[in-house]
Amino acid sequence: MKAIYSTQSLPEAGLLQGILRDHGIEAVIEHESSPIPAAAPPTLLVDDDNEVEALRLIREHLGQKAP
Numbered sequence: 001m002k003a004i005y006s007t008q009s010l011p012e013a014g015l016l017q018g019i020l021r022d023h024g025i026e027a028v029i030e031h032e033s034s035p036i037p038a039a040a041p042p043t044l045l046v047d048d049d050n051e052v053e054a055l056r057l058i059r060e061h062l063g064q065k066a067p
Helices: 011-023 048-065
Strands: 002-006 027-030 043-046
Touching: 002 048, 011 027, 011 043, 011 048, 043 048
Parallel strands: none
Antiparallel strands: 002 043, 027 043
16 A cells, blocks of 8 residues: 555545545545644555556646635
8 A cells, every 4th residue: 555645634635535436446544643633644545556546636636726
């Protein structure tokens, strides 16, 4: 599994996980509890075979959010 995206927002990680799932890519959110959120940010993991496509989809989504 490859870590492809880290964020400070668990809801954002969940949204991206859903977008990937809609495109047939299973992603796991790795998030260890920590009293300091920056110490253990939610990270999306995907199978090595899906890394390139998952990164493309995330970039596409994040580009749509830009003003």
